[in-house]
Amino acid sequence: MMALLEIKNLSIDYLTRNGTVKAVDDISFSVEARDSIGLVGESGCGKSTTGTAILGLLPPNARVSGSILFKGRDLLKISNEELRKVRGKDISMIFQDPMTSLDPIMRIRDHFFELLRAHYPKMDENEMKKISSEALKSVGIEPSRLNNYPFEFSGGMRQRTMIALAIALQPSMLIADEPTTSLDVVIQEQILEVLRDLKKTKNMSMVLITHDLGVVAELVNKVVVMYAGHLAESGDVYSIYEKPLHPYTKALLESIPNVKLEDRELRYIPGSLPDLKNPPKGCRYWPRCPYVKDICKRETPPTVEVDGRKVKCWLYGGEINAGIDKTSSAVS
Amino acid sequence: MKTYILTRILLAIPMILIILTIIFFVLRILPGNPVMALLGPKAPPEVVKAMEHQMGLDKPIIVQYGDYLGSILKGDFGVSAYTGVTVIQELMQKFPATLELTIFAMTIAVFIGIFFGTYGAYHFGRTLDIAARVYSIFVYSFPVFWFGIMLQLIFGVWLHWLPVSGRSSPFMIPNHIYTGLYVIDSILNLEWPVLVDTLYHLILPSVTLGVVISSIFVRMVRSNVILSLSSQYVVAARARGAKEKKVIFKHALKNAMAPILTIMGLEFALLLGGAVLTEVTFSWPGIGSYLVTRITYRDFPAIQGAIVFFAMFVAIVSILVDIANAWLDPRVRY
Numbered sequence: 001m002m003a004l005l006e007i008k009n010l011s012i013d014y015l016t017r018n019g020t021v022k023a024v025d026d027i028s029f030s031v032e033a034r035d036s037i038g039l040v041g042e043s044g045c046g047k048s049t050t051g052t053a054i055l056g057l058l059p060p061n062a063r064v065s066g067s068i069l070f071k072g073r074d075l076l077k078i079s080n081e082e083l084r085k086v087r088g089k090d091i092s093m094i095f096q097d098p099m100t101s102l103d104p105i106m107r108i109r110d111h112f113f114e115l116l117r118a119h120y121p122k123m124d125e126n127e128m129k130k131i132s133s134e135a136l137k138s139v140g141i142e143p144s145r146l147n148n149y150p151f152e153f154s155g156g157m158r159q160r161t162m163i164a165l166a167i168a169l170q171p172s173m174l175i176a177d178e179p180t181t182s183l184d185v186v187i188q189e190q191i192l193e194v195l196r197d198l199k200k201t202k203n204m205s206m207v208l209i210t211h212d213l214g215v216v217a218e219l220v221n222k223v224v225v226m227y228a229g230h231l232a233e234s235g236d237v238y239s240i241y242e243k244p245l246h247p248y249t250k251a252l253l254e255s256i257p258n259v260k261l262e263d264r265e266l267r268y269i270p271g272s273l274p275d276l277k278n279p280p281k282g283c284r285y286w287p288r289c290p291y292v293k294d295i296c297k298r299e300t301p302p303t304v305e306v307d308g309r310k311v312k313c314w315l316y317g318g319e320i321n322a323g324i325d326k327t328s329s330a331v332s
Numbered sequence: 333m334k335t336y337i338l339t340r341i342l343l344a345i346p347m348i349l350i351i352l353t354i355i356f357f358v359l360r361i362l363p364g365n366p367v368m369a370l371l372g373p374k375a376p377p378e379v380v381k382a383m384e385h386q387m388g389l390d391k392p393i394i395v396q397y398g399d400y401l402g403s404i405l406k407g408d409f410g411v412s413a414y415t416g417v418t419v420i421q422e423l424m425q426k427f428p429a430t431l432e433l434t435i436f437a438m439t440i441a442v443f444i445g446i447f448f449g450t451y452g453a454y455h456f457g458r459t460l461d462i463a464a465r466v467y468s469i470f471v472y473s474f475p476v477f478w479f480g481i482m483l484q485l486i487f488g489v490w491l492h493w494l495p496v497s498g499r500s501s502p503f504m505i506p507n508h509i510y511t512g513l514y515v516i517d518s519i520l521n522l523e524w525p526v527l528v529d530t531l532y533h534l535i536l537p538s539v540t541l542g543v544v545i546s547s548i549f550v551r552m553v554r555s556n557v558i559l560s561l562s563s564q565y566v567v568a569a570r571a572r573g574a575k576e577k578k579v580i581f582k583h584a585l586k587n588a589m590a591p592i593l594t595i596m597g598l599e600f601a602l603l604l605g606g607a608v609l610t611e612v613t614f615s616w617p618g619i620g621s622y623l624v625t626r627i628t629y630r631d632f633p634a635i636q637g638a639i640v641f642f643a644m645f646v647a648i649v650s651i652l653v654d655i656a657n658a659w660l661d662p663r664v665r666y
């Protein structure tokens with residue numbers, strides 16, 4: 001069966017005054033119907049860029065190549081008007097900052113009406129009210145609040161409103177770009193609860209973007225780990241947690257703050273993300289990698305399949321590493 | 333909101349009082365004597381004395397100031413030294429002409445500003461944006477006089493398409509004056525030829541003033557729309573499938589309007605300055621022409637009256653701008 005969303009060899013550059021930022025470099029992954037995938041990685045690794053590219057919402061200085069097939073159609077090739085019809089109806093997106101995602105001078109109701117009119121110009125007002133009320137109710141907000149303005153809502157309510165807007169037309173895919181990052185812990189939990197609920201009740205795929213593997217673990221069944229615009233590793237969530245293959249995935253998992261840890265020290269990955277205008281030759285992770293070898297500095301590793309997972313690391317790459325036992329790899 | 337507007341009105345009073353005081357004393361410090369201006373340098377001294385006494389100019393300056401404040405409170409703004417009519421009567425008679433001109437000019441400026449500013453912002457860095465920026469810089473450098481005279485030359489003198497002076501042709505004044513705005517009065521009277529004549533006369537002066545002030549509007553709209561176009565709610569609206577037209581006008585422009593309105597209110601004083609020059613260039617019988625004429629006659633009450641009137645006009649407009657702002661932005665309204 002064809003995947004719902006299939007991203008193939010996607011590369012995205014940002015043209016800036018001081019050079020080209022290679023934000024995303026040749027990544028491929030797919031999302032099956034009803035799959036929930038987590039797109040994880042440190043800040044600046046290109047997660048938002050990838051998510052935003054799916055709906056064609058990148059800023060004008062972005063240059064995209066590759067293909068983004070949604071139900072077999074390449075979203076990078078269809079016309080603007082066709083793409084517009086996909087947005088909000090087939091694929092929805094919510095963003096990191098709920099405080100600025102709603103238009104401050106527009107009533108909540110008009111946000112819904114805008115969505116509905118954009119896709120069903122002839123829908124009558126009663127029908128629109130019904131759909132908006134129901135969507136709002138499904139995220140735990142009183143339909144009477146439709147008449148409010150965004151500034152009368154708290155951050156958590158605004159994010160729930162964004163979710164309600166995103167799911168009102170029953171899209172087959174929701175892209176959530178760090179939907180909880182800017183909220184406090186209690187509210188984060190509320191939003192996650194709403195998403196969990198949606199996963200159960202709606203027939204919907206999710207792409208959950210986050211820098212915190214811990215947050216998404218229970219919500220997703222697949223994980224795509226990005227590092228500096230490269231796809232480091234992707235695969236089933238359990239096996240990645242059990243046994244990360246890529247050294248970066250391992251470091252990322254270890255950096256999750258664990259409340260049960262005796263020594264409550266916050267771990268972090270030493271070093272920092274490379275400058276994407278001048279990424280290091282070879283593997284982009286090598287300057288921080290404890291397993292670095294000569295070849296890593298010279299050549300970009302190929303993406304290979306290991307245990308049904310994809311990994312882009314010389315530890316698993318072809319004949320050069322014939323000597324290394326793949327299944328009990330050096331990383332674990 | 334109501335108390336806020338009330339406070340604004342109350343705050344306007346000291347401001348107007350200050351302006352009034354400054355203009356009062358500045359006029360008396362500057363060289364130039366109203367009696368001399370009126371009678372000429374060869375008038376016999378006893379006539380001059382008598383005239384000064386009649387105008388109250390022989391009284392101590394503080395008493396004159398007190399008298400003037402009294403006349404403002406009474407609402408007649410004093411009596412013109414030149415015509416002997418109360419200044420308020422003269423101002424009320426001239427004001428509609430100025431109002432009509434500024435409304436038309438403002439409409440033209442806002443239209444150009446929104447059109448060029450919004451499309452410039454939308455096409456940031458591309459041809460349309462560069463065109464908008466060049467337009468705004470080019471027009472900003474136009475002196476009002478020069479631009480007005482150019483238009484008069486081209487459309488009046490060479491092409492004979494449009495009249496170059498006054499508000500109307502002889503016998504083309506609305507039969508019955510309701511508002512003093514000829515456009516409205518001629519419509520109310522159903523006098524279509526008068527309406528057409530009035531509009532003909534309005535075109536050149538209001539285009540002159542409108543184009544000159546549009547430069548500021550284009551810039552303001554452009555920079556504010558660029559800002560709001562880059563905000564998250566614009567991206568979110570697009571992600572919802574909103575049409576580009578809606579995104580630009582309903583989200584970006586409407587959000588950009590609140591700061592624009594505020595600045596427009598502040599710029600209004602500048603607009604009136606431009607209006608004075610335009611009125612003089614086109615012999616437009618408004619308060620600007622009135623002010624300039626009376627300056628040559630050193631008609632103190634008239635000059636003071638016109639300035640105070642402008643100050644009040646500016647104050648009222650800035651209060652109206654606040655109300656419009658509240659209407660636009662719910663965060664202010666509540």
Ligand SMILES: Nc1ncnc2c1ncn2[C@@H]1O[C@H](COP(=O)(O)OP(=O)(O)OP(=O)(O)O)[C@@H](O)[C@H]1O
Nearest residue numbers: 014016021023042043044045046047048049059276
């Ligand atoms: N409009 C832009 N112009 C130029 N560079 C950009 C632009 N937007 C993003 N970038 C750069 O592209 C890279 C990837 O950015 P992106 O926002 O996709 O990262 P991210 O993984 O979402 O990070 P975060 O966790 O901070 O949201 C970063 O280096 C960023 O500086």
Ligand SMILES: [Mg+2]
Nearest residue numbers: 047048049177
């Ligand atoms: Mg991001």
